Amino acid sequence: MDFTLLFIQTINGLQLGLLLFLVASGLTLVFGILDFVNLAHGSIYMFGAFICASLTFFLGNFLWAVLIALPIVAIIGYLIERTIVQSLYARNHLDHVLGTFGLILVLDTLAHLIWGPAGIAVPLPQWLNGRVEIFEGVVIPTFRLLIIATGSGVALGLLWLVNYTRLGMLIRAGASNRTMVSALGIDIQLLFGLVFALGATLAGLAGMLIAPITEASIGMGGEIIITAFVVIIIGGIGSIKGAFIAAIIVGLIDTLGRSFLDTLFKLVMSIEAAESSAPAISAMLIYILMAAILAFKPQGLFPPKVR
Amino acid sequence: MNRKQTVTLAVMVALAVMPPLFVWTGNAFYLDLATRLVILAIAAVSLNLLLGYGGMASFGHAAFIGIGAYAVGIPAYHNTYGEFELIASYNGFFQVFLAVAITALFALITGVICLRTKGVYFIMITMAFAQMVFYLFVSLDVYGGDDGLVIDTRSEFPLINLDNPLHLYFLSFASLTAVMLIVRTITRSQFGKVLQGAMGNEERMIALGYNTFAYKLTAYVISGAMCGYAGALLGNFTTFISPEMMGWTRSGELMFMVILGGAGSTIGPIVGSGLFVLVEELFSSYTIYWHLPFGIMLILVVLLFRGGLLGLISGNSKSGGH
16 A cells, blocks of 8 residues: 555545534534524535635735635624524424525525636635645645644634633533523523524635635535534534544545545455445445444434433 | 315316316426426325324435436336346336335335434434435446436336326326325324324333334335335436436425425425425526525525415415415
8 A cells, every 4th residue: 555645645634524623513513502403504614715715816815815704704604693593493403404405595596696606716825835745755735734733723722612711611501501591691692693603604714724725616515514414413413522523534534435445445356346336435435434323323422411 | 175175176186187288288398397296296295204294304315216217217228238137128117116126125224224313313314325325326437427327218118108298297197196195095094193193202102012113114115115106207207317316405305395385284295396396497487596586485484384385275365376
């Protein structure tokens, strides 16, 4: 086996996992605390990418664009929560799925109206566009390292926020007993709005980080949202720690599966059979993983302790 | 007759009478629309058995449609281009048998795993299995992969000729009627009562000594097989099949048809799929941005019409159809 390739693909898998975590953490926060299933989370990720792309062209600088796009996405998230999502809290999960399914159509078409049908590439500044040689023969794009650094930083920040701050305490309290928290005089409406906006910001950030690699496009939300759901279901709904571990596992398995499954298969079957079956199996791998985990642990790896 | 029965009768009579009129007045396009509507209605009725009577929100029913369609396309492909003599056939009975048998088997295997979970986990695991099938067909290059497969020759049956649009329509319509009657009979039987009892309070039914898992699994298999049958018809209708027809948004649309019309009623899914197909056609003829008003409509339906349109109809006069 080629160890240089293995190392590079592990880095790529890690990067995919951290991006998935950014999307999934917002999803699992909203799910765990607001008890709300948000299929439209992927559309916010897409909006983050598009807004960042427009601002990059307007300002001529990617980093400034990200810094300005983040509060914009937060406001969009807050507005969506106030107008549509809050009317759905009292409903069952099926209504959440259907309502936000409608929301996806609305948001995706709005993006189509504003930015047109074609994708928008996002140029990187010179110093981010290069490559770094980590050791002899292993070269990694600088930007991928930035994604890994940002993802890890946000993950640590989120764990700190949830476990060691007053807001985090309220968030955890809201997750275990909503009625009690509001009875203690906490503005639960504001708290919910903030949590939703936080989730939206995280998804938007993920969109901004991926845009320079893949470009901003209409279909990107639908692609990531299903994978993000796989992550939070594997991790256990509402668990930030679970989402982190599951995101890394899914990112690694997906990336490594796509590049090495045929090599593994060739050890046990004919080359022809391996080459025809490996692409199919590797595309299904994360769903197989999810089904296998749910078959043994119907509530994921870190099930919610309450409710 | 109460309002619901009146609506049921009116819808079924309209579906029986209108399409021949379309043909005689030279509006073949509307016949196409009616055929699509009726085939999707079969899928919606099958999903309603789970969603409306069993409380099982399957988010993966498009996979059954896709498998059913490929059960027509793959034997026809091999009959035209050789290889796989065992399944190569244009025979409609064989293809439909294949569609129903494979979807029933798929439902049985996945159902055993899916039904261990509840609520949103169930929604997501059914979706996961559908995604597996989706990616399986995407990677099957023999059958076109992403690009899909053209069905050169439709299923062959004695007496009826599916190349005749009216024959295809009436086969679909008769199938819809049969499927409705099957679901109606099931839900009124002892079996259906237990299923609905488990939807309301599963612990109570278990305490009464019922093996609710077996009941739910049986319903899941029946629903999957009926949906596979709808897929076989859809393949014959479009004569082009691709993995796109089992994407997760398709499953979402199917769920919407059931909810739109009203889950847990005989005619609800048909009203729902009818309205869905007609509104989609209407909006998309005006603007390429038709998903915008369509999405707003879906959100409003969820927010305002609890119990679907049928709840509205049986409550007061018809409205909201624009």
